[in-house]
Amino acid sequence: MPELPEVETIVRRLRPGLVGRTVTAVHMGWPQHSPTPDELKSLLPGRKVAGLGRRAKYVVLDLEPSDRTLLIHLGMSGRLSIAPPDAEPGVHAHTVFVLDNGHRLRFSDARKFGRVYLVADREAVLGELGPEPLSAWFTVDWLVTHLARRRRVIKPLIMEQRFISGLGNIYADEALHRAGVDPRRRANGLAPSEAGALHRSIREVLTEALEYGGTTFDWVYPDGRMQARLRVYGRGGDSCMTCGTAIERVMLQQRSTHFCPTCQR
Ligand SMILES: [Zn+2]
Known part of the structure:
Protein backbone atom coordinates (compact mmCIF):
# COMPACT_ATOMS: atom_id res chain seq x y z
CA MET A 1 0.00 0.00 0.00
CA PRO A 2 1.35 3.45 -0.86
CA GLU A 3 2.33 5.33 2.31
CA LEU A 4 3.17 9.01 2.90
CA PRO A 5 6.38 9.11 0.79
CA GLU A 6 4.81 7.32 -2.17
CA VAL A 7 1.64 9.46 -2.18
CA GLU A 8 3.68 12.66 -1.77
CA THR A 9 5.95 11.61 -4.66
CA ILE A 10 2.90 10.95 -6.87
CA VAL A 11 1.46 14.37 -5.97
CA ARG A 12 4.72 16.14 -6.83
CA ARG A 13 4.91 14.36 -10.20
CA LEU A 14 1.29 15.09 -11.13
CA ARG A 15 1.25 18.74 -10.04
CA PRO A 16 2.73 20.38 -13.18
CA GLY A 17 0.32 18.57 -15.52
CA LEU A 18 -2.76 19.10 -13.42
CA VAL A 19 -2.81 22.47 -11.66
CA GLY A 20 -4.58 25.10 -13.76
CA ARG A 21 -6.38 22.51 -15.91
CA THR A 22 -10.17 22.27 -16.05
CA VAL A 23 -11.97 18.91 -15.93
CA THR A 24 -14.27 18.59 -18.94
CA ALA A 25 -15.66 15.07 -18.43
CA VAL A 26 -15.51 12.04 -16.13
CA HIS A 27 -15.71 8.37 -17.12
CA MET A 28 -16.19 5.79 -14.42
CA GLY A 29 -15.77 2.13 -15.29
CA TRP A 30 -16.42 1.00 -11.75
CA PRO A 31 -18.35 2.95 -9.13
CA GLN A 32 -16.10 3.75 -6.20
CA HIS A 33 -17.83 4.29 -2.89
CA SER A 34 -18.62 8.01 -2.74
CA PRO A 35 -19.99 10.03 -4.45
CA THR A 36 -22.16 8.19 -6.96
CA PRO A 37 -20.92 8.25 -10.58
CA ASP A 38 -23.89 10.50 -11.48
CA GLU A 39 -22.94 13.07 -8.83
CA LEU A 40 -19.34 13.05 -9.99
CA LYS A 41 -20.35 13.46 -13.65
CA SER A 42 -22.72 16.34 -12.90
CA LEU A 43 -20.64 18.21 -10.30
CA LEU A 44 -17.05 17.91 -11.49
CA PRO A 45 -16.93 19.02 -15.17
CA GLY A 46 -16.26 22.75 -15.52
CA ARG A 47 -14.20 22.89 -12.35
CA LYS A 48 -10.57 23.92 -12.45
CA VAL A 49 -7.82 22.22 -10.43
CA ALA A 50 -6.56 25.13 -8.33
CA GLY A 51 -4.09 23.14 -6.25
CA LEU A 52 -2.84 19.64 -5.61
CA GLY A 53 -1.71 18.40 -2.22
CA ARG A 54 -1.65 15.49 0.19
CA ARG A 55 -3.15 14.79 3.60
CA ALA A 56 -2.11 11.46 5.16
CA LYS A 57 -2.46 8.97 2.29
CA TYR A 58 -5.08 11.05 0.44
CA VAL A 59 -4.43 13.02 -2.73
CA VAL A 60 -6.27 16.34 -2.31
CA LEU A 61 -7.42 18.36 -5.34
CA ASP A 62 -8.50 21.93 -4.51
CA LEU A 63 -11.09 23.02 -7.06
CA GLU A 64 -12.55 26.24 -8.42
CA PRO A 65 -15.39 26.86 -7.70
CA SER A 66 -14.20 25.87 -4.26
CA ASP A 67 -17.45 24.54 -2.81
CA ARG A 68 -16.25 21.00 -3.57
CA THR A 69 -12.95 19.16 -2.99
CA LEU A 70 -11.87 16.03 -4.82
CA LEU A 71 -10.11 13.45 -2.64
CA ILE A 72 -8.52 10.27 -3.94
CA HIS A 73 -7.31 7.41 -1.75
CA LEU A 74 -5.14 4.93 -3.63
CA GLY A 75 -6.04 1.99 -1.41
CA MET A 76 -3.84 -1.08 -1.88
CA SER A 77 -3.03 -0.82 -5.55
CA GLY A 78 -4.32 2.49 -6.93
CA ARG A 79 -2.28 4.38 -9.51
CA LEU A 80 -2.71 7.91 -10.78
CA SER A 81 -1.16 8.99 -14.04
CA ILE A 82 -1.61 11.59 -16.74
CA ALA A 83 -1.98 10.16 -20.23
CA PRO A 84 -1.75 12.11 -23.49
CA PRO A 85 -4.85 12.34 -25.74
CA ASP A 86 -3.71 9.55 -28.09
CA ALA A 87 -2.72 7.00 -25.37
CA GLU A 88 -4.26 3.53 -25.36
CA PRO A 89 -6.93 3.09 -22.67
CA GLY A 90 -5.37 1.50 -19.55
CA VAL A 91 -6.39 -2.03 -18.61
CA HIS A 92 -7.38 -1.09 -15.08
CA ALA A 93 -8.23 2.59 -15.63
CA HIS A 94 -11.47 2.62 -13.67
CA THR A 95 -11.95 6.36 -13.42
CA VAL A 96 -10.79 8.79 -16.09
CA PHE A 97 -10.87 12.57 -15.72
CA VAL A 98 -10.67 14.31 -19.10
CA LEU A 99 -8.80 17.63 -18.97
CA ASP A 100 -9.25 20.72 -21.13
CA ASN A 101 -5.95 20.10 -22.95
CA GLY A 102 -7.12 16.63 -23.99
CA HIS A 103 -4.89 14.83 -21.51
CA ARG A 104 -6.46 12.39 -19.10
CA LEU A 105 -5.92 11.86 -15.40
CA ARG A 106 -6.33 8.13 -14.95
CA PHE A 107 -7.08 6.39 -11.70
CA SER A 108 -6.36 2.69 -12.16
CA ASP A 109 -6.98 0.25 -9.39
CA ALA A 110 -6.56 -3.48 -9.98
CA ARG A 111 -7.62 -4.51 -6.46
CA LYS A 112 -10.37 -1.90 -6.16
CA PHE A 113 -9.68 -0.72 -2.61
CA GLY A 114 -9.17 2.85 -3.85
CA ARG A 115 -11.77 5.56 -3.36
CA VAL A 116 -12.78 8.83 -4.98
CA TYR A 117 -14.63 11.43 -2.92
CA LEU A 118 -16.12 14.73 -4.09
CA VAL A 119 -17.14 16.50 -0.91
CA ALA A 120 -18.45 19.88 0.22
CA ASP A 121 -16.72 19.48 3.59
CA ARG A 122 -13.31 17.88 3.33
CA GLU A 123 -13.17 17.49 7.10
CA ALA A 124 -15.92 14.88 6.79
CA VAL A 125 -13.23 12.61 5.32
CA LEU A 126 -9.98 14.11 6.63
CA GLY A 127 -11.12 15.47 10.01
CA GLU A 128 -10.37 12.34 12.04
CA LEU A 129 -6.77 12.00 10.90
CA GLY A 130 -3.88 12.40 13.32
CA PRO A 131 -0.99 14.82 12.86
CA GLU A 132 1.27 14.78 9.82
CA PRO A 133 4.57 13.35 11.06
CA LEU A 134 6.65 15.85 9.07
CA SER A 135 4.66 18.88 10.25
CA ALA A 136 5.69 21.28 13.01
CA TRP A 137 2.97 20.11 15.35
CA PHE A 138 4.25 16.52 15.50
CA THR A 139 6.64 17.24 18.37
ZN1 LIG B 1 20.60 -5.91 14.90
Whole structure:
Protein backbone atom coordinates (compact mmCIF):
# COMPACT_ATOMS: atom_id res chain seq x y z
CA MET A 1 0.00 0.00 0.00
CA PRO A 2 1.35 3.45 -0.86
CA GLU A 3 2.33 5.33 2.31
CA LEU A 4 3.17 9.01 2.90
CA PRO A 5 6.38 9.11 0.79
CA GLU A 6 4.81 7.32 -2.17
CA VAL A 7 1.64 9.46 -2.18
CA GLU A 8 3.68 12.66 -1.77
CA THR A 9 5.95 11.61 -4.66
CA ILE A 10 2.90 10.95 -6.87
CA VAL A 11 1.46 14.37 -5.97
CA ARG A 12 4.72 16.14 -6.83
CA ARG A 13 4.91 14.36 -10.20
CA LEU A 14 1.29 15.09 -11.13
CA ARG A 15 1.25 18.74 -10.04
CA PRO A 16 2.73 20.38 -13.18
CA GLY A 17 0.32 18.57 -15.52
CA LEU A 18 -2.76 19.10 -13.42
CA VAL A 19 -2.81 22.47 -11.66
CA GLY A 20 -4.58 25.10 -13.76
CA ARG A 21 -6.38 22.51 -15.91
CA THR A 22 -10.17 22.27 -16.05
CA VAL A 23 -11.97 18.91 -15.93
CA THR A 24 -14.27 18.59 -18.94
CA ALA A 25 -15.66 15.07 -18.43
CA VAL A 26 -15.51 12.04 -16.13
CA HIS A 27 -15.71 8.37 -17.12
CA MET A 28 -16.19 5.79 -14.42
CA GLY A 29 -15.77 2.13 -15.29
CA TRP A 30 -16.42 1.00 -11.75
CA PRO A 31 -18.35 2.95 -9.13
CA GLN A 32 -16.10 3.75 -6.20
CA HIS A 33 -17.83 4.29 -2.89
CA SER A 34 -18.62 8.01 -2.74
CA PRO A 35 -19.99 10.03 -4.45
CA THR A 36 -22.16 8.19 -6.96
CA PRO A 37 -20.92 8.25 -10.58
CA ASP A 38 -23.89 10.50 -11.48
CA GLU A 39 -22.94 13.07 -8.83
CA LEU A 40 -19.34 13.05 -9.99
CA LYS A 41 -20.35 13.46 -13.65
CA SER A 42 -22.72 16.34 -12.90
CA LEU A 43 -20.64 18.21 -10.30
CA LEU A 44 -17.05 17.91 -11.49
CA PRO A 45 -16.93 19.02 -15.17
CA GLY A 46 -16.26 22.75 -15.52
CA ARG A 47 -14.20 22.89 -12.35
CA LYS A 48 -10.57 23.92 -12.45
CA VAL A 49 -7.82 22.22 -10.43
CA ALA A 50 -6.56 25.13 -8.33
CA GLY A 51 -4.09 23.14 -6.25
CA LEU A 52 -2.84 19.64 -5.61
CA GLY A 53 -1.71 18.40 -2.22
CA ARG A 54 -1.65 15.49 0.19
CA ARG A 55 -3.15 14.79 3.60
CA ALA A 56 -2.11 11.46 5.16
CA LYS A 57 -2.46 8.97 2.29
CA TYR A 58 -5.08 11.05 0.44
CA VAL A 59 -4.43 13.02 -2.73
CA VAL A 60 -6.27 16.34 -2.31
CA LEU A 61 -7.42 18.36 -5.34
CA ASP A 62 -8.50 21.93 -4.51
CA LEU A 63 -11.09 23.02 -7.06
CA GLU A 64 -12.55 26.24 -8.42
CA PRO A 65 -15.39 26.86 -7.70
CA SER A 66 -14.20 25.87 -4.26
CA ASP A 67 -17.45 24.54 -2.81
CA ARG A 68 -16.25 21.00 -3.57
CA THR A 69 -12.95 19.16 -2.99
CA LEU A 70 -11.87 16.03 -4.82
CA LEU A 71 -10.11 13.45 -2.64
CA ILE A 72 -8.52 10.27 -3.94
CA HIS A 73 -7.31 7.41 -1.75
CA LEU A 74 -5.14 4.93 -3.63
CA GLY A 75 -6.04 1.99 -1.41
CA MET A 76 -3.84 -1.08 -1.88
CA SER A 77 -3.03 -0.82 -5.55
CA GLY A 78 -4.32 2.49 -6.93
CA ARG A 79 -2.28 4.38 -9.51
CA LEU A 80 -2.71 7.91 -10.78
CA SER A 81 -1.16 8.99 -14.04
CA ILE A 82 -1.61 11.59 -16.74
CA ALA A 83 -1.98 10.16 -20.23
CA PRO A 84 -1.75 12.11 -23.49
CA PRO A 85 -4.85 12.34 -25.74
CA ASP A 86 -3.71 9.55 -28.09
CA ALA A 87 -2.72 7.00 -25.37
CA GLU A 88 -4.26 3.53 -25.36
CA PRO A 89 -6.93 3.09 -22.67
CA GLY A 90 -5.37 1.50 -19.55
CA VAL A 91 -6.39 -2.03 -18.61
CA HIS A 92 -7.38 -1.09 -15.08
CA ALA A 93 -8.23 2.59 -15.63
CA HIS A 94 -11.47 2.62 -13.67
CA THR A 95 -11.95 6.36 -13.42
CA VAL A 96 -10.79 8.79 -16.09
CA PHE A 97 -10.87 12.57 -15.72
CA VAL A 98 -10.67 14.31 -19.10
CA LEU A 99 -8.80 17.63 -18.97
CA ASP A 100 -9.25 20.72 -21.13
CA ASN A 101 -5.95 20.10 -22.95
CA GLY A 102 -7.12 16.63 -23.99
CA HIS A 103 -4.89 14.83 -21.51
CA ARG A 104 -6.46 12.39 -19.10
CA LEU A 105 -5.92 11.86 -15.40
CA ARG A 106 -6.33 8.13 -14.95
CA PHE A 107 -7.08 6.39 -11.70
CA SER A 108 -6.36 2.69 -12.16
CA ASP A 109 -6.98 0.25 -9.39
CA ALA A 110 -6.56 -3.48 -9.98
CA ARG A 111 -7.62 -4.51 -6.46
CA LYS A 112 -10.37 -1.90 -6.16
CA PHE A 113 -9.68 -0.72 -2.61
CA GLY A 114 -9.17 2.85 -3.85
CA ARG A 115 -11.77 5.56 -3.36
CA VAL A 116 -12.78 8.83 -4.98
CA TYR A 117 -14.63 11.43 -2.92
CA LEU A 118 -16.12 14.73 -4.09
CA VAL A 119 -17.14 16.50 -0.91
CA ALA A 120 -18.45 19.88 0.22
CA ASP A 121 -16.72 19.48 3.59
CA ARG A 122 -13.31 17.88 3.33
CA GLU A 123 -13.17 17.49 7.10
CA ALA A 124 -15.92 14.88 6.79
CA VAL A 125 -13.23 12.61 5.32
CA LEU A 126 -9.98 14.11 6.63
CA GLY A 127 -11.12 15.47 10.01
CA GLU A 128 -10.37 12.34 12.04
CA LEU A 129 -6.77 12.00 10.90
CA GLY A 130 -3.88 12.40 13.32
CA PRO A 131 -0.99 14.82 12.86
CA GLU A 132 1.27 14.78 9.82
CA PRO A 133 4.57 13.35 11.06
CA LEU A 134 6.65 15.85 9.07
CA SER A 135 4.66 18.88 10.25
CA ALA A 136 5.69 21.28 13.01
CA TRP A 137 2.97 20.11 15.35
CA PHE A 138 4.25 16.52 15.50
CA THR A 139 6.64 17.24 18.37
CA VAL A 140 8.58 15.01 20.77
CA ASP A 141 6.39 16.24 23.63
CA TRP A 142 3.25 15.36 21.71
CA LEU A 143 4.47 11.82 21.06
CA VAL A 144 5.74 11.24 24.61
CA THR A 145 2.40 12.43 26.06
CA HIS A 146 0.20 10.46 23.69
CA LEU A 147 2.17 7.20 23.87
CA ALA A 148 1.94 7.31 27.66
CA ARG A 149 -1.87 7.35 27.41
CA ARG A 150 -2.19 4.35 25.12
CA ARG A 151 -2.00 0.67 26.00
CA ARG A 152 -2.03 -0.49 22.38
CA VAL A 153 0.90 -2.37 20.91
CA ILE A 154 3.29 0.22 19.50
CA LYS A 155 3.47 -0.86 15.86
CA PRO A 156 -0.28 -1.03 15.14
CA LEU A 157 -0.69 2.22 17.08
CA ILE A 158 1.71 4.21 14.90
CA MET A 159 0.00 2.76 11.80
CA GLU A 160 -3.41 3.94 13.03
CA GLN A 161 -4.26 6.95 10.85
CA ARG A 162 -6.24 8.66 13.63
CA PHE A 163 -3.11 8.59 15.80
CA ILE A 164 -0.40 9.62 13.30
CA SER A 165 -1.19 9.91 9.61
CA GLY A 166 0.78 8.52 6.71
CA LEU A 167 2.69 5.57 8.18
CA GLY A 168 1.95 2.06 6.92
CA ASN A 169 3.58 -1.34 7.32
CA ILE A 170 6.92 -0.56 5.66
CA TYR A 171 7.82 2.69 7.42
CA ALA A 172 6.42 1.56 10.79
CA ASP A 173 8.83 -1.41 10.71
CA GLU A 174 11.72 0.80 9.58
CA ALA A 175 11.07 3.56 12.14
CA LEU A 176 10.85 1.09 15.04
CA HIS A 177 14.06 -0.58 13.92
CA ARG A 178 15.95 2.70 13.73
CA ALA A 179 14.61 3.66 17.16
CA GLY A 180 15.69 0.30 18.66
CA VAL A 181 12.15 -0.46 19.84
CA ASP A 182 10.57 -3.94 19.68
CA PRO A 183 7.34 -3.59 17.63
CA ARG A 184 5.43 -5.87 20.06
CA ARG A 185 5.76 -3.62 23.11
CA ARG A 186 2.94 -1.56 24.56
CA ALA A 187 2.97 2.16 23.77
CA ASN A 188 2.76 3.22 27.42
CA GLY A 189 5.75 1.01 28.26
CA LEU A 190 8.15 3.19 26.26
CA ALA A 191 10.44 5.46 28.26
CA PRO A 192 10.45 9.14 27.21
CA SER A 193 13.92 8.63 25.72
CA GLU A 194 12.58 5.76 23.57
CA ALA A 195 9.59 7.84 22.48
CA GLY A 196 12.08 10.59 21.57
CA ALA A 197 14.13 8.14 19.52
CA LEU A 198 10.96 6.96 17.77
CA HIS A 199 9.95 10.55 16.98
CA ARG A 200 13.35 11.16 15.41
CA SER A 201 13.36 7.89 13.46
CA ILE A 202 9.84 8.39 12.06
CA ARG A 203 10.89 11.75 10.64
CA GLU A 204 14.22 10.43 9.46
CA VAL A 205 12.87 7.44 7.57
CA LEU A 206 10.05 9.40 5.92
CA THR A 207 12.40 12.20 4.88
CA GLU A 208 14.85 9.70 3.43
CA ALA A 209 12.05 7.85 1.60
CA LEU A 210 10.85 11.13 0.09
CA GLU A 211 14.35 11.86 -1.09
CA TYR A 212 14.51 8.45 -2.79
CA GLY A 213 11.04 8.65 -4.35
CA GLY A 214 9.40 6.08 -2.08
CA THR A 215 9.59 2.29 -2.06
CA THR A 216 8.83 0.04 -5.01
CA PHE A 217 7.07 -3.05 -3.64
CA ASP A 218 5.44 -4.48 -6.76
CA TRP A 219 4.16 -3.33 -10.15
CA VAL A 220 1.81 -0.88 -8.43
CA TYR A 221 4.43 1.71 -7.70
CA PRO A 222 7.31 1.25 -10.13
CA ASP A 223 9.73 4.16 -9.74
CA GLY A 224 10.89 4.19 -6.10
CA ARG A 225 14.50 3.77 -5.00
CA MET A 226 14.00 3.48 -1.24
CA GLN A 227 13.72 -0.34 -1.24
CA ALA A 228 17.53 -0.65 -1.43
CA ARG A 229 17.80 1.36 1.79
CA LEU A 230 15.28 -0.58 3.90
CA ARG A 231 16.95 -2.23 6.89
CA VAL A 232 14.30 -4.72 8.06
CA TYR A 233 11.15 -4.63 5.91
CA GLY A 234 11.17 -7.55 3.46
CA ARG A 235 14.50 -8.82 4.88
CA GLY A 236 13.25 -11.68 7.12
CA GLY A 237 16.09 -14.21 7.60
CA ASP A 238 18.76 -11.80 6.30
CA SER A 239 21.45 -10.37 8.60
CA CYS A 240 20.84 -7.17 10.53
CA MET A 241 23.02 -4.44 9.00
CA THR A 242 24.04 -3.29 12.49
CA CYS A 243 24.71 -6.50 14.45
CA GLY A 244 24.46 -9.43 12.02
CA THR A 245 21.57 -11.18 13.84
CA ALA A 246 18.95 -12.73 11.53
CA ILE A 247 16.00 -10.37 11.00
CA GLU A 248 12.81 -11.95 12.34
CA ARG A 249 9.52 -11.92 10.48
CA VAL A 250 6.39 -12.45 12.59
CA MET A 251 2.69 -11.73 12.14
CA LEU A 252 1.53 -8.94 14.44
CA GLN A 253 -2.21 -8.22 14.30
CA GLN A 254 -2.46 -9.68 10.78
CA ARG A 255 0.47 -7.68 9.42
CA SER A 256 3.89 -9.06 8.58
CA THR A 257 6.39 -7.45 10.91
CA HIS A 258 10.17 -7.38 10.59
CA PHE A 259 12.65 -6.58 13.36
CA CYS A 260 16.07 -7.37 14.78
CA PRO A 261 15.71 -9.21 18.11
CA THR A 262 19.14 -7.92 19.22
CA CYS A 263 18.93 -4.23 18.27
CA GLN A 264 15.24 -3.80 19.16
CA ARG A 265 14.32 -4.14 22.82
ZN1 LIG B 1 20.60 -5.91 14.90
